[in-house]
Amino acid sequence: MKSYDFKQIEKKWQKIWAEKECFKAENDYSKPKYYALIEFPYPSGQGLHVGHPRPYTALDIVARKRRMQGYNVLYPMGWDAFGLPTENYAIKNNIHPEIVTKRNIEHFKQQIQSLGLSFDWSREISTTDPAYYKWTQWIFLKMLEKGLAYKKEMAVNWCTSCKCVLANEEVVNGVCERCGSQVVRKNKNQWILKITEYADRLLNDLDNVDYIPRVKAQQKNWIGKSTGAEVDFQTTAGDILKIFTTRPDTLFGATYMVISPEHPYIEQWKDRLSNYEEIAAYRTEAAKKSDLERTELAKEKTGVRLHGVCAVNPVNEKEIPIFVSDYVLMSYGTGAIMAVPAHDDRDWDFARAFDLPIIEVVAGGDPQTAAYTDCAEGKMVNSGFLDGLSVDEAKKKIIGWLEEKSVGTAKVNFKLRDWIFSRQRYWGEPIPVVHCPHCGIVPLPEDQLPLLLPEVDNYQPTDTGESPLSKMEDWVNTTCPKCGAPAKRETDTMPQWAGSSWYFLRYIDPKNDSALAAKEALQYWLPVDWYNGGMEHTTLHLLYSRFWHKFLYDIGVVPTPEPYAKRTSHGMILGENGEKMSKSRGNVVNPDDVISEYGADTLRLYEMFIGDFEKSAPWSSASIKGCKRFLDRTFALSELLTDGDGYSPELEKSFHKTIKKVSEDIEDLKFNTAIAAMMALINEIYDKKAVTKGEMKTFLRLLNPFAPHLTEELWQSCGFEGLLAKAEWPAYEEAKTIENETEIPVQINGKLRSVITVAKDLPKEAVLAAAKADEKIVQQTEGKTIVKEIYVPGKLVNIVVK
RNA sequence: GCGGGUAUGGCGGAACUGGCAGACGCGCCAGACUUAGGAUCUGGUGUCUAGUACGUGGGGGUUCAAGUCCCUUUACCCGCACCA
Numbered sequence: 001m002k003s004y005d006f007k008q009i010e011k012k013w014q015k016i017w018a019e020k021e022c023f024k025a026e027n028d029y030s031k032p033k034y035y036a037l038i039e040f041p042y043p044s045g046q047g048l049h050v051g052h053p054r055p056y057t058a059l060d061i062v063a064r065k066r067r068m069q070g071y072n073v074l075y076p077m078g079w080d081a082f083g084l085p086t087e088n089y090a091i092k093n094n095i096h097p098e099i100v101t102k103r104n105i106e107h108f109k110q111q112i113q114s115l116g117l118s119f120d121w122s123r124e125i126s127t128t129d130p131a132y133y134k135w136t137q138w139i140f141l142k143m144l145e146k147g148l149a150y151k152k153e154m155a156v157n158w159c160t161s162c163k164c165v166l167a168n169e170e171v172v173n174g175v176c177e178r179c180g181s182q183v184v185r186k187n188k189n190q191w192i193l194k195i196t197e198y199a200d201r202l203l204n205d206l207d208n209v210d211y212i213p214r215v216k217a218q219q220k221n222w223i224g225k226s227t228g229a230e231v232d233f234q235t236t237a238g239d240i241l242k243i244f245t246t247r248p249d250t251l252f253g254a255t256y257m258v259i260s261p262e263h264p265y266i267e268q269w270k271d272r273l274s275n276y277e278e279i280a281a282y283r284t285e286a287a288k289k290s291d292l293e294r295t296e297l298a299k300e301k302t303g304v305r306l307h308g309v310c311a312v313n314p315v316n317e318k319e320i321p322i323f324v325s326d327y328v329l330m331s332y333g334t335g336a337i338m339a340v341p342a343h344d345d346r347d348w349d350f351a352r353a354f355d356l357p358i359i360e361v362v363a364g365g366d367p368q369t370a371a372y373t374d375c376a377e378g379k380m381v382n383s384g385f386l387d388g389l390s391v392d393e394a395k396k397k398i399i400g401w402l403e404e405k406s407v408g409t410a411k412v413n414f415k416l417r418d419w420i421f422s423r424q425r426y427w428g429e430p431i432p433v434v435h436c437p438h439c440g441i442v443p444l445p446e447d448q449l450p451l452l453l454p455e456v457d458n459y460q461p462t463d464t465g466e467s468p469l470s471k472m473e474d475w476v477n478t479t480c481p482k483c484g485a486p487a488k489r490e491t492d493t494m495p496q497w498a499g500s501s502w503y504f505l506r507y508i509d510p511k512n513d514s515a516l517a518a519k520e521a522l523q524y525w526l527p528v529d530w531y532n533g534g535m536e537h538t539t540l541h542l543l544y545s546r547f548w549h550k551f552l553y554d555i556g557v558v559p560t561p562e563p564y565a566k567r568t569s570h571g572m573i574l575g576e577n578g579e580k581m582s583k584s585r586g587n588v589v590n591p592d593d594v595i596s597e598y599g600a601d602t603l604r605l606y607e608m609f610i611g612d613f614e615k616s617a618p619w620s621s622a623s624i625k626g627c628k629r630f631l632d633r634t635f636a637l638s639e640l641l642t643d644g645d646g647y648s649p650e651l652e653k654s655f656h657k658t659i660k661k662v663s664e665d666i667e668d669l670k671f672n673t674a675i676a677a678m679m680a681l682i683n684e685i686y687d688k689k690a691v692t693k694g695e696m697k698t699f700l701r702l703l704n705p706f707a708p709h710l711t712e713e714l715w716q717s718c719g720f721e722g723l724l725a726k727a728e729w730p731a732y733e734e735a736k737t738i739e740n741e742t743e744i745p746v747q748i749n750g751k752l753r754s755v756i757t758v759a760k761d762l763p764k765e766a767v768l769a770a771a772k773a774d775e776k777i778v779q780q781t782e783g784k785t786i787v788k789e790i791y792v793p794g795k796l797v798n799i800v801v802k
Numbered sequence: 803g804c805g806g807g808u809a810u811g812g813c814g815g816a817a818c819u820g821g822c823a824g825a826c827g828c829g830c831c832a833g834a835c836u837u838a839g840g841a842u843c844u845g846g847u848g849u850c851u852a853g854u855a856c857g858u859g860g861g862g863g864u865u866c867a868a869g870u871c872c873c874u875u876u877a878c879c880c881g882c883a884c885c886a
Contacts, residue, residue: 003841202872214806218881221805226885245886258886301884345803348882387834414826415885535880564839609827611815615808616879623814632842676826683826698865745822750867751854752822780854796821800866 003628004635006599010709014116022725023067023118025074029524034071036063037504037564039533039541040078040125042496045089048111048580049591049766050607050619051088055532055570057604057706058613058671060117062530064705065666067118068729074525075118076507078125079105085495087427091459096426101128113590115600116708118725127429127499132506134450135516137432139548141443142555144433148194151441154420156479158186158465185287188465189432191422191492195547201415201561202546208421211567212614215538222539224415229399231338231408233257233311236319237269241311244333244413247340248402249394252383253361254338255351257311258303261286262330267483272308279304279324286326301327301350313338314407315398333413342367362391408616419544420493424467426459428493436480436487445481451489467491494685499549500541504528504563516557523559531564542567549789568669571616573607578618589619598682601707602628608671608706630679631710637682637691638714644692652736654684655698659732662702671706678703693718698730746771747798748780756797764791771797 017023036059041052063075081101090097105126112119125132143149195202203223206216228246235241241257259265261283270276282304303325310319327346328337341351341358348371351358358367363381365372372378380386385395385401402408422431432444432451444451454475456591459468469491470476480487502516508525509517533542549563574580575587594603606627611617647655658681665674681699685691691699696718704711704724715724739760744767746754754776758767768789771777781801788800 214880217806221882224882224885228886243886247886325884327886329885332885335831344886346886349884412884415882539881609814617814620814620828623828629842630827672814673826676816678825718850730807747867748854750821750865753854755822788866790821792821792867796867798821798866 003632004709004710004713006601006631007596009713010114010116010600013709013712014113016723017116017118017725018121020723021122022723023073023120024122025065025076026072027521029520031072033074033525033529034063034066035504035528035530036066037073037076037528037531039537040080040500040503041108042080042083042085043101043108044085045100045104046583047104047107048591050591050594050603051573051581051605052112053115053117053591054573054607054613055534056112056115056117057607058570059530059532059670060604060778061608061666061671061705063118063727064708065729067664067725068701068704068727070728073118074507075120075124076125077117077119077121077126078123078503078507079108080268080496080500080503081105081128082428082494082499084425084427087425087459090427096455097459098128101126114595115290115591115604118708123507125503125506125510127247127503128427130450130483131500131511131513133429134513135496135506136502137444137449137451138431138446138516139502139552140429140494140498141446141449143551144192144441144443146551146555148197148551149421150192150194151189152192153187154190154192155185156188156190156424156465157183159183168699186465187753188424190420193419193421193547195419195544196414196416197226198547198550199416200412201230201426201550202416202543205546205550205562209562209567210565212569214535215542215567215569218535219543222416222543226413227417228411228413229402229408230334230411231314231402233314233338234308235311235322237265237272239265239268239310241265241322241336242334243336243338244411245338247343247395248398248408249380249383249386249391250340250343250361251313251315251338251398252386253340253342253359254313254320255341255357255359256320256339257646258325258328258339258347258350259306259322260328260330260335261324261326263324263335264494266306266324269309274307275304279306282324301325301346301353303327303350303354306374307353314402314405321356323350323354331417332415341371343372345371345373348372361386395706401475403789405748410412419497419547421498422492423495424465424491426453426456426468426493426495429453429498430469431490431492431494433490434478434480434487435490436483436485436543438485439480439482439487442480442482442487448481453493467493469493489536497541497544501545502552504531504545505549505558506553519559522557526558527560527562528564530566530568532568532570535560535569538569571612571614574616574618576619576621581619589621594624598624598628599631599709601631601710605631605675605706609675613669613671623650627675628688630675630682631707633686634681634699634707635710635714637685637696638717640685640689641696641718642690642692645694646692647695647698648688648690649691650688651684651695653739654681654734655695656732659698659702659730660734660737663729663732666705674704678706693720696720700724701727701730742794744771744794745796746774747796748777749800750798753777760794764793767791768795771799 038055038059063073066073086097086100090100141714143260203225206219225422228244229248230242230244233241266279273279303323306322309322311322312319339347342360343348343362359382360367361380361383362375362376362378364375375391380389380394386397399410430451430453430594432449434442436442456468456472462470476489476491478487478489505517509521512518545563549558550561552558553561575585577587579585579587590601606624609627635734658677661677662674700711700715712724741759743755745752746756754774756770756774758770768791784801786799786801790798
């Protein structure tokens, strides 16, 4: 069999589809819509990688199928083009990042277009386009207006050698990714977005969306809701020490307290603390520890007792000591805890290290040997008025008591932190505010948006950790929009996550310059019906964009509380050696090479056939040949073509079954088995050595979303009407997928012994009779007693003998 | 430590609410056509000691029947990590 001329065919159809604007989403709001979305790529200098086409092809298949099913489909593409690698490349090679970006986008676009994906290119966007980032800035100003954006002193990563601020991603194992020298924390004023204000809704609304379970689980985990209580402990210093606990029931077991090294009371109590020097030294030591060291040392509990101040347990008026220890974090809860060593592992470790009393308050464990933390079954002991209650009952009662005495209250805490939103970098959206000596932070008026990134000569971050923009005096020095006095612009820029937090809205109406998108267009297209992307974005991009969307919903800009109705995630494509593809491992496969050797259709098909879509799978340059062979066999089908519009009697059932299988599998992300079914069908056709025109029509339509170029070419060469891309998705009849006669396996004692063929609806008695009459079964049951006969309708017969 | 996941032929992987384990593809073997084959076609291909055998990481259990359910255990992958 000859190989078909994929080079010529693919180029030809890509041109025709583009000319006829086949995949342009219509602005016809009367039609049923379908919005399919993949994560827009960061156009890196390396170009496309075989990992990219996997999700793109998957949703391309969905999009193409939906069009054939009569939907008005929006399947857009764009560029998440701000970011560090481009900036670093620009610094190194002394080229403007804008030029680098433009070049990278061109390359990416050309590569993506060679895959024959049905993107609506008329809606292409780039986050670096001022017409786009105008609205990113606009959303930021709205957040500022609503009090969701604020500035705060925060610790940032500072490379001691490069003398610049690093993003978390640039800090690898505590050292600078570029120069390998030590990274320390440095306090800087940072822009923060109050995502925590949306924590509850981000969590609860997960119930209303169709996300794959692991995405939901990861988001839930990340948001980390804990229900408990805040309790006020009186101290001998007179100040109230507030703590958070999820186990207020164990209050009687609190034998000491711990505050974080950064807790403000250390300074406040300075004069009362007889060992202040020792405490301060501990605090300095803790601050010096890098994240890595803190993790490594997690097992060893260290700390210092505060001599001079004690706390008083509100339930029994007992005085208990206070310690400072770095196992308590200032960033969670109140930065202070009550320690119940009998029922908490960390407190237990600490109590052991410092020889502190351990009081059991929930019976059932052995707290002198190990903390008894799983106390769902236990009853309260040593707990005064709580004695004898279950843990749940005790929680309710103690909270009631605390509230009555005004020494505590029910409280919910989240692990989720506010979002540090500023970067001291050039290649990002300028934050559109002005610092005025009289008016403070003043937002730019809307009519001054977009605030353009100025041209600079040098993108190198400064010695002081200020953004490169701070050196642009002409740009920095401005006047206050409010009072007209001389003022300075904000020089920090937004993080890469900003532009990608709302890009799916812009696709809906990408050229609008009076709003981020028109109301009626948003009303029609939202929510995104199916969004596929990488698991690595679950707790960043996906959560951030849900947050922004909810904010926009609250201010009446978008009509839905959630942006994405359905979220799925693809597995990675690994190198041939089973390792992650990377330049340094030398196992990267370039899609361009695959396309020139086998064609885009084969690449698409192989990436879908490679394995379970949700799991990672190693690339195999041998296996891809099977997909090419299948397409060659499809091409050669035209040689077997016979007249006749319907299905031949021998193949009718197979066709109905395959249509059903492919239709359902696409919806379930089971592209690999959909392809297997089509391969099985073509094998049947080859066995029969003939295919009718009707059969051909169905086969080409089924395969079209997977291999659009070849099928379109065959559609034309067979003389079928119109464009295949606009044909109707084939239908099947359920009744015709069911065989009239089925093969029923017959087991003896659970082992397969024979197979009988019976009519579909044959009653149980008759099937059993037929099974027992079977020659092999007769042979093997001879002389034995039949104890039991089982018939699972349509499935199998099992005869139990002794 | 917590959360999520995975383990099936030589390889990638199939198997719906328990019901013929290994679909489909790669590779391999044999044959055909060929000057030739790294092309194509046809047939075969879980394992072995070849049986009434064995077989889905290991061990136990439930069941007429277990890759699938229960208990237990091992290895690996991903995310988070002193979150009170």
